[in-house]
Amino acid sequence: MSRLPFYLIVGLLLVAGVAMSIHRHVQFEVPWTPGEQRQVWEIEAQVNFIADGGPAKVNLALPSTQQGYRILTEHTASPGYGLAFLEENGGRRAEWTTRQATGDQQLYYSVQALVAPSSRQPLIEPPPLRRDIVWESPYDTAARQVIERAWSRSADPFSFARELITDFTEARQGENARLLLTQFDRSPLLVRLLNQAGVPAREVSGLLLEHGRRRQSLTPWIQVFDDPEWMLFDPRTGERGRPDNLLLWESAGHAVLEVEGGSNSRVGFSMLSRNQPAAAAVRSELADDTLLNFSIHSLPLEDQALFQTILLIPIGALMVVILRVLVGIKTSGTFMPVLIALAFIQTTLITGLIGFLLVVAVGLVIRNYLSYLNLLLVARVTAVIITVIAIISVFSVLSYRFGLNAGLTITFFPMIILSWTIERMSILWEEEGPKQVLIQGGGSLLTAVLAYLAMNNPLIRHLTFNFLGIQLILMALILLLGNYTGYRLLELRRFKPVTED
Template sequence: MRSINLHLKILIAVLVLLGASITAYQIFGLGIPITQDETDELWSIDAKVTFTATPHVPVKVQLFVPPLTQGYVSLNESFVSNNYGVNVSRVEGNRQLTWSARRAKGDQTLYYRLVMTKRFGSDKPREEKGAITRDPIVLPEGPERLAAEALVAPIRQHSADVETFISEAIRRVNNVNDDNVKLLLNGDTSTSKRAQIVDLLVSLARVPLEKVHTLRLAAHIQQNPELWLRSYNGKDWIYFNPETGERGLPSDRMIWWSGDGQLLTLDGGRKANVTFTLDSSQMNAIRLAQLTNSSVETAFMDYSLYGLPLQTQQTYQTMIMIPLGVLVILVLRNLIGLQTLGTFTPVLIALAFRETGLQWGIGLFTVITAMGLSLRSYLEHLRLQMLPRLSVVLTFVVVMIAAISLFSHKLGLESGLSVALFPMVILTMTIERLSITWEERGANHALKVAIGTLFAGSLAYLLMKIPQLVYFVFTFPAVLLILVGFMLAMGRYRGYRLTELVRFKALLKED
């Protein structure tokens, strides 16, 4: 017995020491901030390229990537592929990434990842100068030429310089009711076609115009590159929205490439597609400045959870908080003496609360469980076996979830739609175990266990949603080793629980 105790103590000490040492090295050795105070935005951009390779044919994939001369600082740029050669070259002022392979077969997936920040870039984008004049686009004699000239004449009258000329041209081209515009558009009212007509009109005045394709820095939304127009006035680039004529590129736009070239070109394959995933996180501003000129960035980005794909990171930010939720339940049960339906049921309920919110979650859990208990009581009179009974209750839970979601949607209570996130099997087993507890130990004890489960789940939810704690555990996952050591220590606790003071209160009075 002594050898087991000694072994356990040594194991606890090793885990606590290892977790504390790794965390201390990250904080004091690598200088990673322990809080999100004085933070700056760190953007991670994933461009996912998918296509189907043609058998026995060389594959060449070309993708435009950002020029990184817009006041941004790149912390990490990586190209993820399997058995592909990678090369980045300059093409007409753009950076073009080329993946190549002698042979490829079946569906292919390639990734381009850029991790960057804007704070420590130059205040003003370092962009190359552009042309200040150009040759006009020559149109043959015909109705298109007459329509273009008819549009240019009033544009000249209502403009005073290059900026106002382009804005007026955009405004008139977007008036699709104009007969001249209709003729030039020829039934195609897409943004790219209208930009082409604007380019034609301004060329007749020898005004330079260039297409730029931008990405909006917004996390967790699906988007495609957005087309903007720009012109060089001899000093600066002036940007225009081709749909509204608005001047000035918004601060949340990042130029991906410029010109008429296609974002993606593919030789030796088909069904090519590009999807963008953007995510933002916060990092200490002072440390971020150091990372821009330090090799520590490689170790931090590649050998931490921040090196995972973005979607995986978002999943782990939730998963990595589960041990803290379990620790809450462990303390409530072993030290305080709170009675719950097992250890993991309150934690799973807490995970559901992350989407439903605490008030809605408690209400939905209470309604579904109460109605499920009523059904379970009815089924008990039919003397069914356990498996058929559980199947009926599970089906009832699914129907209840669907019904609550439907009625919530009809009543405009969108929060009720998140009831579908409740784990159906957990609800079913909760109903079954509460029913058995009711039969064996009475309604009061079953109600006490149900309230304890809800209380424990709510407390775990409140802890697991603290942003500062989520950041700390995600950035320093070694602290979980310290939690494991604490859990091992609690595993040998045989002392009194706080609630037992109430149980023995009568004996104290007699003494």
């Protein structure tokens, strides 16, 4: 029978698992290792205005995920105000409203922004060109000559914007530029000239991030479009590109702050930088649950903690398959060591080993007495289960009385599994003797310890929880091991006489 379909399935599982993991790392910046640190900026915007005594409405532009930064969390403090987050003309805004406000008012908005250098530049629709640009004399002549001069030295919209802005710097400022600057502000003037030349552009507002700064204001930037790309320009110097410490706060070309029912409005910014584990930064990121971003992080924290343990079971199962199929270790029950290893994670290894040996040893003694009663199987196993519960209860009380709080964790052992383990070992003792009990019991304990070491490894815990594609890779490896038909390592002892000869 052809094995091609089998190897195709294994190959698809491997490719799908690796692709999902790489996509999650690249697209959502989930780290490969648990100790990585990421820089997070905590920014607070404080809105101040003097209310007129009647209804008030405050509209503030908000940042969104963009090239270089990803918004994690945002909070507001506005007692007595209603609050709504709005999506308007491609930008996010916060709107505070109240029926009555008098005197000085303060509203707060805080945001956490994760530094994400690999995040891509978002696609933005270019603004419509203004067709109603009218200049009064003599500014019309000056504007036309400035445009013609920059146009002759350019080859595309971006180079034209660079040359035009450079002509307004002090080093190259001519008479026409000086004349226009006496009547118009620099940034709106540059946008107006770019639009007149047929180049889509708009003025946006950005925040230059510096650790520990307070009462900072936004700076204007020129966003120039050459469909489908766009580029930022500094209107003061003509430098092209986004500085690494620039966070675009308002990128739709609208006012940053609008206040109705108040006067003397202003907004100031304070900022702090700190490092935090990359895994925590990813968990605090706003959920974006698409098919490709399918993750456990979208579940409640209680369920996340549960799945963090469940997703380790395939690692323990892989260890069992390797030790049984390749090494040839015998265990009491196929996957009983995995459940014991899970208990070790809760109890710690030394406490778990001592508790496991005590429970099984006492359980075997009591089970040996039950064998003389000639009970039916179901009744006998039920009696063993009750016995195990009683043993665990007694050990827990005694350990607590002696001040050994670690002994209380013995309750994490799977009682039904322990009962069946005692039952199997007792039958094995009666049928094949104590040697086989020691072989299978020791093999089970060794497998459980090795599975515990693998499952409790911080790197493995991190990978299995954050990359669900790992489960497909484990499935492919187990399928490949299931096809192994060669000698086990422990079986090679049979050939020892041949090597001696």
